[in-house]
Amino acid sequence: MLPALLVGTVLGGLPAPLLAQRSGAAPVPAPTAPAATPAPTGAAAIRGTIKQVNVAGSQRLEADTVRSYVKLRAGEEYSAEMLDQALKDLYATELFADVQVRDENGVITLQVRENPIINRVVLEGNKRLKSEKINPEIKLAPRQIFTRSKVRADINRIIELYRRQGRFAATIEPKMVNLDQNRVDIIFEIHEGDKSKVRKINIIGNEKFSDGRLRGEMATKQSGITKIFSSGTSYDPDRLAYDQQKMRQFYLTNGYADFRVVSAIAELTPDKKDFIITYVVEEGERYKFGEVDLTSDIRDIKAADFKYMLPMKKGDWYNAKMVEDTVDSITEATGLFGFTPDVSPDFQRDKDERTMSVTFKIADSPRVYVERVDINGNxxxxxxxxxxxxxxxxxxxxxxxxxxxxxxxxxxxxxxxEKFEVEQKPGSQPDRVILEANVEEKSTGELQVSAGYSSLEKFIVDLSIRERNFMGKGQEVRASVSYSTYSKSIELGFTEPYLFDRNIAVGFDVFRRDYNSFNFAGNSRQTTYEQTTTGFQLRAGVPLTEFVTLAMRYGLSYDEVSLDQSTFFSGGRCDPLLAGRYLCDALGNRLISSVGYSLVFDNLNNRVRPTRGNRVVFGQDFAGLGGDVRYIRTTFNAAKYWGLGSGFVFSTSLEGGYIKGLGQSIRLTDRFYLGNPDMRGFGIRGVGPRVRRFPYDVSNPNAPVLLTDRQSYTDDALGGTAYYKARAELEIPLGNGARELGLRPSIFMDVGAVFGIKDPTTTDGCNSPPNTPTNCNLIQRARTDGNGNQLYYSRDPNDLVSTDPLTISSTPSAFAVIDQLPVYKEQFFGDSAKPRVAVGIGVNWNSPFGPFRIDIAKALLKEPGDRAKTFNFNVGTQF
Incomplete structure (x- = not known):
């Protein structure tokens, strides 16, 4: 009976029965009970002497191997207990599906049936957890011997994997398909179930803060319609411990130094779909800071020199987070002087007065040296x-x-x-430390073909290739082609951050950019001038200190600015009546040779997505080292970032610039412009000086009508020689689900202005000279060719000829060509340094269709002529 009980126990331990899965496959046979042996007459009654030990039924195992698992030997005495132990020993090997021990007058036969060989292991029904994640965690594998204990272990392991994903309702049903040659297929039928949500979070014992306030500090959230995008609603045991720490930190930050979590219990509902979490807490009394002091045991560090770094004052509510930050600040400040002290706070608690005095001690610690620096994972x-x-x-x-x-x-x-850290490990001696960088590389090459639609540029097509870590040397190589309705460009660039393994960065850019400037007639955008720039730039950067870098550059480019002659020319020249004096002055081809420098202070914690630190850039460019253009341009830019905790990031920036012509005026294409996207809440180039051209309706010359509706006049931005812009923005964290979708919302305020040009010469076709009926007639102007010669109609009305004046002008068959030009009134707006202010909200989304940015802003302060714009978006798609 004992072997039968053992077999029953093994089978009863399986989470689900082993059944045949498909027709024709037999279920796994249960082990056959061994032949009964007569009960001994004594506790260890001797049956006799073993004559022979035979093995029957083995296929893969040698008979001697099977005999080696038992303690029965020919020539030795044996008992019923020894036969029972032999049965146990053979089952303990987990090599046999069935074992019998027969005794025939001293001839012992070990009848065995070997466990089958696994042909393959199949996972079915796993959609949320891929096979690539499960297979490395299970013990069963092809060509191994099947054992029930391994099946049980693998089932428990798979269930544990699902529980880590919050799927506590997951079940596994193992099945076995018998094959020939004593082989089997093992099939795990997985029923994943839904994620077990947190239905309710109960907090018992809190009186100072509400349940909702405390739940807001936790990473785990109660499930509900408002949390459909959050992954924090699923139950995670590790997150339970984290939430207790967050709650403790919250109370300590608010002065409750005696706070503790008495218990934390997570109960699974009977349907295994939800959890109910209950915390029992003791808040204790609220403390204030008592005496706050700083002492130093290091001779060269004077405590008085660092006391300004103590932000807390006697009588302030106690804040443990402030104490931790102060320790970090003092450690970092002393580190700048080459020390590595042990800074620790010494607390003196007065429970009667409910005060917490703190003395920060700068203790001299033994000097530790870097034994080596290890780089792993690259x-x-x-x-x-x-x-x-x-x-x-x-x-x-x-x-x-x-x-x-x-x-x-x-x-x-x-x-x-992201979140890379340098690990510190003990060295070979107590005064040695090993710095270990365990990096995990990510893709640095980018090949992108994108198409999209912008509310500003209409249809956009971009093709770019970029490698930020070329050949693993940290070099950057890039090439890009861009095409839209109003701009085209091609650029090539290369950057070597460490020239000859020295901390000197060099690079170059080669480019050609075609840009069509525009104005608005009503809501229609129309091209004004065309600018084509071809050139290159050489760059170099040298660090002056740890945080300060000097960047130098030289650029040479050729600018071609042109207007549509059929629209803006008459008599072969740019006509101010058609184009405006400001556009006519911008025409021409110019060679620009410029040299410049920038001083950069940068201590950002991450240049890609900073959350802490500062960046300040001061730069100047001088054009006039040869070429046709002479000016000096000065710019300044500063930004600061604060990580406020819980994912909030607050940032501010201030920038400005001024350009001054050296013996010549600043042309239209070299000025500063401001508007969307740099200044949200306004249209592109929507801030600053501009000229509007209003047409006259002269159908009745005696009563001309100035057309001022938005559909009639054109609006041209002129730019300025000076500008400033400030920004304040708060990035708001969302739940884990939204963060996984790439959603990053923010609220912002933009302030800025561009100004500093002389009033351009404007015209009014009806008021200069003083208005008379004839002044408001359509202006008549003789047409000439490119050389200034008068154009005439010849005898053929479709044939225009040019010739010197009076040669055929008196001939009745030839008539001078006369153009009739419309009459305009121009008005100049916006040359003011008064701040324009806009506030709004924006969202960045790394959507499946590509990067998406939407801004909704309201212009609170603006000047006459400024173009406000509430809504703006950009979207593209990758394919």
Missing amino acids: THTKDKVVRREFRLSEGDAFNSFKVKRSRDRINSLGFFQ
Whole structure:
């Protein structure tokens, strides 16, 4: 009976029965109970001497191998207990599906049936968890021996994987298909079930803060219609511990130094669909800061020099987060002077007065040196690309500030996974440390063909190829072609960040850009001048300090600015009555040779998506090193980022510029312009100086009518010689689900202006000279050819000929060609330094159709002539 009970126990342990899956496949036979043996007359009654030990039924295993698993040997005495133990020993090997031990007068026969060989392992029904994730976690594999214990272990492991995804209702039904030659297919039928949501979060014991306020601090959220995009509604045991820490941190930040979580229980509902989480907390009393002091045990660090870094004052509510930040600030500040002190807060709690006094102690710690720097995980990127970003080398004294700076510089490369950290490991001696960079590379090559629609550029097609880590050397190579209704460009560029392995960056750009400027007649956009620029730029950058870089550049370009002659020319020349004096002055071809520099201060924690730090750029460009254009242009740009916690990022920026002509006026194409997308809430080039041209209706010359409706006049931006712009923006985090979709909303305020040009010469066809009926007639002007010769109609009305005056003008058959030009009134607007202000909301979305940006802004302050625009979007698609 004992072997039968053992077999029943093994089978009863399976989570689901092993059944045949398809027709013709037999179920796994249960092990046959061994032949009964007579009960011994004593506790260890001897039956006799073993004459022989035979093995029957083995196929793959040798008989001697089977005999080696038992303690029965020929010539030795044996008992019924020894036979029972032999049965147990054979089953313990998990090599046999059935075992019998027969005794025939001392001839012992071990009758076995071997477990089958696994042909393959099949997963069915797994949609949410791919086979590539499950297979490495299970023990069963082809060509292994099938055992029920491995099946049970694999089922438990797969269920654990699903529970980590929040699917606690997942079930596994194992099935076995018998094949020839004692082989089987193992099939796991997986029923994944829905994610187990958190139905309710109960908090017991909180009196100072509401349940809703505390739930807002947690990563786990209650399921509901407002959380349909959040992945935080699924239950995760690890997140439960994290939430307790977040709740504790919240209370400590608000002064409750005695707060503790008494218990945290997660209960699964009977239907296994939802969890109910219950926290029991003790809030305790609220504390204030008592005495706050700073001491130093290091001779060269004077405590008085760093006391200004203590933000808390006696009587303020206690804030544990402020204490932690102060420790980090003091450690970082002393690190700038080459020290690596041990900064720790010493608390003195007064429960009667409910005060918490803090003394920050700067203790002298033993000097630790960097034993070595290890780079792991980089298969494409060369070691030196990562190593040269380290601010510490082998043999240097350890400095925590430089370690953080190294982390930020490596993150700014954009070659590796986000949230990269430099790990510190003990070295071979107590005063040695190993810095280890375990990087995980991500794709740095980009090949993009995109098409889309912009509310500004209409249809857009872009083709670009870019490699930011060319050949693993950190070099950047790029080429791009862009085409839209109003602009075309082709650009090639190369950047070497470390020339000859020295910290000197060099690069060049070659480009050709065709740009069609435009104005608006009503809501219709129409081209005014065309600008074609062909040229190149050479660049170099040299670091002056850890955070300050000097960048230098030289550019040479050829500008061609032209107007449509059929629209804006008369007599072979640009006609101010048709184009306006400001456009006529911009015409021509010019060679621009310029040299410039920029001083850059940058301590951002990440240049791709910064959340902390500053960036300040001051630059000047001088045009006149040869060429036809002479000016000096000065620009300034500063930005600051704050990580406010919980995913909030607040940023501000201020920029401005001024351009001054050197012996010549600043032409239209060299001025500053401001508007969308730089200044949201306004149209493109919608801020600053502009000229509007209003036509007259002169159908009745005695009563001309100025047409001022938006559909009649044109609107041209003139730009300015000076500008400023400021921005404040708060990026708002969403739930994990929305973040996974790539949604990043923000609220913003933009302030700016562009100004600083002389009033252009304007015309009024009816008021200069003083208005008379004839002044408002259509203007008549004789047409000439490109050489200024008068054009005439010959005898053939369709044939125009040009000749010197009076040669055929008196001939009755020849008539001078006369054009009739419309009469305009021009008005100049917007040359004011008064700030324009706009506020709004925006959303960046990395959609399946490509990058999508939408802004909704309201212009609160504007000047006459400014063009406001509330809604703007850009979308493209990749294919």
